[in-house]
Amino acid sequence: MQRVKSVALWLTDKLGQDEIKSFVERAAVLAKADLVTDMVYELQMCRALWAANMQGKPASPKKSHLPSMNSTCPGLQEIKSRRVMRGAILGLAERADTIAAIYKIGLEPTSSQDPYGLRRAARCINEIIWGLGLDIDTRELMAEAAMNLDLDAGILAKIDLFLKQRLQVQLREKGLKHEVVALALQTIPSRPLQAARMADTLQKSSDEEWFGDLITAAVRVKNILEKAEEIKADPDSSKFTDDSEKALFEKLKQLAVPVKDAVDEFEWEKLASCCLSLLR
Numbered sequence: 672m673q674r675v676k677s678v679a680l681w682l683t684d685k686l687g688q689d690e691i692k693s694f695v696e697r698a699a700v701l702a703k704a705d706l707v708t709d710m711v712y713e714l715q716m717c718r719a720l721w722a723a724n725m726q727g728k729p730a731s732p733k734k735s736h737l738p739s740m741n742s743t744c745p746g747l748q749e750i751k752s753r754r755v756m757r758g759a760i761l762g763l764a765e766r767a768d769t770i771a772a773i774y775k776i777g778l779e780p781t782s783s784q785d786p787y788g789l790r791r792a793a794r795c796i797n798e799i800i801w802g803l804g805l806d807i808d809t810r811e812l813m814a815e816a817a818m819n820l821d822l823d824a825g826i827l828a829k830i831d832l833f834l835k836q837r838l839q840v841q842l843r844e845k846g847l848k849h850e851v852v853a854l855a856l857q858t859i860p861s862r863p864l865q866a867a868r869m870a871d872t873l874q875k876s877s878d879e880e881w882f883g884d885l886i887t888a889a890v891r892v893k894n895i896l897e898k899a900e901e902i903k904a905d906p907d908s909s910k911f912t913d914d915s916e917k918a919l920f921e922k923l924k925q926l927a928v929p930v931k932d933a934v935d936e937f938e939w940e941k942l943a944s945c946c947l948s949l950l951r
Contacts (some may be wrong), residue, residue, distance in 0.1 A: 675765050805864060
């Protein structure tokens with residue numbers, strides 16, 4: 672409970688939700704108040720909610736358990752509700768702590784087994800983020816959860832890869848093409864909201880001829896660079912022998928700053944425009 676409360680309060684600060692901080696703290700305390708009694712799941716949450724109401728605290732521990740596999744994300748019907756936000760923050764904190772704790776004891780999911788439902792936990796983290804439009808960096812979230820458990824960098828790297836793989840699966844389930852999902856996750860792998868927005872923006876251009884040409888060229892360059900023993904920071908323009916090489920180099924220099932700004936500021940329409948102008 673103390674670990675979940677710590678992460679929940681960190682999230683509250685991160686999201687600028689100071690007005691609900693006291694409610695989040697109380698909800699975190701009450702959500703697991705009766706676990707030692709081994710009561711059934713439904714009664715556990717009803718009792719926690721009852722305890723909050725008896726004390727005049729409008730905490731929402733029940734909301735922290737959404738979404739389940741057969742229910743909607745907190746907030747899809749009540750996006751502006753502060754009660755939903757409290758439950759969503761608590762739900763994110765609890766799932767992050769669960770993932771970190773299970774990885775710490777070496778019982779992470781395998782290709783055939785996931786006894787502690789970590790894939791479902793990761794899925795719910797993304798669904799909550801998308802449902803409420805929360806721009807959360809899951810790498811930072813897991814680092815915060817890891818602090819309470821003294822996880823080393825190696826375990827955190829494994830968790831990061833696990834979350835990236837789950838995000839990839841969910842983005843593909845949204846009907847997004849493999850290449851746009853791959854590009855989004857190479858650019859911004861730990862921010863589910865921005866990854867989805869970037870992939871969606873690129874998807875709109877994916878059927879256009881210029882997009883296919885750009886992907887082909889980018890993949891070819893990437894493959895060449897991966898085989899290089901040494902990569903200099905800047906190309907030597909004096910070695911260019913063809914006018915097209917010189918023109919491309921000049922265009923890339925012009926676009927370097929706008930592209931970096933677009934990525935840093937999450938302006939995906941601007942990024943798509945930069946890509947298009949490269950091939951004009």
